[in-house]
Amino acid sequence: KLNRSHLVTGSRALILPCMGRTEIDEQESGPQFVSVENSMGVVHSSRGSLTPASPHLRSEVSIVCGMGHATFGDSPFAWQEHTRDYAGIRSLIERVVPGFDDYEVRVAQDGGFYLPNGPRDGPVFPTDTGKAKFTVHALPEPVASAGQFTMMTVRSHDQYNTTIYGNDDRYRGVYGARRIVLMNRDDMDTLHLSAGDEVDITSHFEGKERHAARWKVVPAEIPEGNVCTYFPEANVLIPLESVAEGSNTPTSKSVAVSISGPN
Template identity: 45%
Template sequence: HVVPGHDGLILPTLGRTERDLQATGNQFITVEDSFSMVHASEGIGIPLAETQRSETWIVAGIAEAVLGDEKVKWRELAGDYNLIREHIAATIPGFADFNAKCDIPGGFYLGNAAAELRFNTPSQKAEFNASALPTSLFPNLDQDVPFTLQTLRSHDQYNTTIYGLDDRYRGVFG
């Protein structure tokens, strides 16, 4: 999220539930759930306005305007998300045959190093660090408190939206 200086620009973006119809057909994105399962997410709703564009289309348009298309064919990628997944499969471990895996009912298991107790650290164990909280964000912070625990996500939170009042993992209800 960005706080603009003088002017802000809000672009009419498609939501995940809306169809993203390109020349190659309705596009789907992939999402990873809480259990490290990656699966397709394809919108079926009719967009509210013809001016709405997918995030992929918007980013590709900006990239093409700024960088040109000599090295990367941005519009081709925006028109066929399978091409994006092919690039991901070729460069990121665990994503071989990405497009084919998207057809697996329920998704495919990406892996979870922490759950499998694999830590890429010199000790091969989980390592924790402490950092001071910025006083500009917490001006009333009690300096005598030696420890502040922060949680970064609620149970029913996706991206920045909380969809439920209950967080069963932390015993919060209401």
């Protein structure tokens, strides 16, 4: 699950193994848990149940607090105390972040708790009128030239970020495969392609090309001129020099590509 920023940050990089959330995290005050927020804005506890892969593994909290203590000592922050009991960290979050009142009590409840959501709870919007405001933005210029497609990368149903739990994507009707390219049927007809055909994909940006071979074509309800692939399989096609304004993130949803038969 390494990201590029884990490896390419400068002249040196440290890769520190640590316990995962599925492993039992035993500290001085007893078993620990962390809290996570799901896609619906619900904060709930996450407690591991598996024996750690190694007795030498440390938790993320232990590693970060250990580095903090080694660097700064115990003033002005009690690093070692927060390694002993993670509840202290949640207490600090409660003091700083709105919506985390009675954090320790509410996160221990079955199902956790909802974070504040103005449109859902009110509806209330933090504007001068208290109402939602809509803005209109111009569409960006197309990245694909004649004969090319605009590719977006997505994750499948059986995937969480770069963790792949299975090879199915039931919402899109894909089963047992990930190295696939979703295409509009009219585009497939133009290229004389049929479902299951293998193709090569080449991305284009500022005169540079990147190639990825042997993708299986899957017809899909997708606008003409657009194709869709899964990441991280298609990451090799993403031009690192092409980034979004402001966020500086790769333009993984807008990549000019061409599709051809396998060489």
